[in-house]
Amino acid sequence: MKQINMLESPVRQVFFSYLVPSISATLVTSIYILADTMMIGRGVGGSGIAAMNILLPLYNTYFGIGMMCGVGGSVLFGFSRGRGDEKRARSYFTAALCVVLALSAVFLILGRIFFNPLITFMGNTPLLNEYTVPYGTVLTTAAPMFALSSFLQAFVRNDGAPRLAMAGVISGGVTNVILDYVYIFIMKWGMGGAALATATGTTLTVLILASHFFSKDNHLKLEFSDMWRRVPEVLGNGLASFILEVSNGFVMLLFNRQLTWERWESRSMESSRTPRLWHRPFPTVLLRQYSRCSPRTLARET
Numbered sequence: 001m002k003q004i005n006m007l008e009s010p011v012r013q014v015f016f017s018y019l020v021p022s023i024s025a026t027l028v029t030s031i032y033i034l035a036d037t038m039m040i041g042r043g044v045g046g047s048g049i050a051a052m053n054i055l056l057p058l059y060n061t062y063f064g065i066g067m068m069c070g071v072g073g074s075v076l077f078g079f080s081r082g083r084g085d086e087k088r089a090r091s092y093f094t095a096a097l098c099v100v101l102a103l104s105a106v107f108l109i110l111g112r113i114f115f116n117p118l119i120t121f122m123g124n125t126p127l128l129n130e131y132t133v134p135y136g137t138v139l140t141t142a143a144p145m146f147a148l149s150s151f152l153q154a155f156v157r158n159d160g161a162p163r164l165a166m167a168g169v170i171s172g173g174v175t176n177v178i179l180d181y182v183y184i185f186i187m188k189w190g191m192g193g194a195a196l197a198t199a200t201g202t203t204l205t206v207l208i209l210a211s212h213f214f215s216k217d218n219h220l221k222l223e224f225s226d227m228w229r230r231v232p233e234v235l236g237n238g239l240a241s242f243i244l245e246v247s248n249g250f251v252m253l254l255f256n257r258q259l260t261w262e263r264w265e266s267r268s269m270e271s272s273r274t275p276r277l278w279h280r281p282f283p284t285v286l287l288r289q290y291s292r293c294s295p296r297t298l299a300r301e302t
Contacts, residue, residue, distance in 0.1 A: 060249025072238020176201030
């Protein structure tokens with residue numbers, strides 16, 4: 001894909017070259033999240049949606065880690081390139097990459113070791129074990145992919161390839177929806193299949209974004225000199241993005257735990273259809289009506 005030279009191209013051209021792909025990727029993400037949730041509601045039932053909602057704060061955390069390192073590092077990377085300091089720019093990228101890989105590995109290990117206490121703390125109950133365990137197992141195992149996805153989106157965009165970032169997000173979203181149908185309705189893999197579809201789609205997004213490293217216009221190269229001095233700058237610059245992303249998950253966590261304390265599991269199944277889309281609210285009404293049509297949900301309610 002043709003890349004954009006932010007230093008030499010007209011401001012109007014640069015603005016719309018970033019605006020259209022960003023909006024398109026966000027809209028497609030909203031649609032595939034809706035489709036993903038609807039398929040779980042139809043194929044697994046209300047308990048599946050409740051389990052997904054309980055575990056969603058984990059995804060927010062993984063995505064937030066990638067945002068913290070990606071946004072924090074890519075902005076400084078762009079500033080340095082604008083000043084003509086390519087070496088400093090590469091050191092920011094290297095520092096951000098090392099931090100996101102290290103944090104991803106830590107969360108992967110901790111998530112697997114303390115899996116059962118973790119999902120219990122998040123609001124899991126024995127009635128939901130058959131849904132939360134397979135979904136959470138895949139989700140925690142794929143933690144590095146979720147973090148790398150948001151990380152690479154930020155850096156690839158700031159390196160002059162917003163269309164590639166858009167293509168990666170859209171391809172991953174479409175793959176997720178297709179595999180959801182295959183794994184849930186054809187293979188009958190339930191929540192494990194739904195999580196595997198999400199992990200596969202995210203992995204495809206990462207692979208597409210990683211193809212930027214082989215581009216002739218790639219400036220995302222390793223530079224280890226002064227790398228550790230850049231780490232505090234990257235983390236400080238990206239902290240706001242991390243808080244913004246994780247706050248959505250934190251509110252859901254409090255919401256789920258409140259329902260667990262009161263033992264209203266049926267309300268958890270009902271209410272969980274809405275919080276998943278708090279940050280993308282337009283499909284909420286449709287989601288609630290569609291989820292009610294699940295045969296398993298209707299059976300439970302009668």
